[in-house]
Amino acid sequence: MSEIELALNLASQANMTIEEFEVIDRRGMILQDEKGRLAYAEQKGVNRLIMRLLKKRFGELPIEITSQIEDLSLENLERLGEDVLDFNSIDDLSSWLKGQ
Structure with missing residues (x-):
């Protein structure tokens, strides 16, 4: 069964x-978008x-070096901070x- 059918x-x-479901x-999509924006803002900060x-x-x-740092994941940025x-x-x- 597909996700939509489920x-x-x-x-x-x-x-x-159907209207209530939509x-x-x-709302679920908006919430996911907001979570993505918050994660992005945290990483940029x-x-x-x-x-x-x-x-x-x-x-x-x-x-x-600046480019390499900008490409780091949040986890690696936090490790770099330490x-x-x-x-x-x-x-x-x-x-x-180089070790990352």
């Missing part, structure tokens, strides 16, 4: 009209903080990024 079956069992389905810390510590960063305190040079940062 959903329509559940809606039928709950005595929902309203609930749209962590990214900006890490970039500011690195620039304060090492000065202007090469574009290739590990940045252990870096003594930009070479330490480069080595860390």
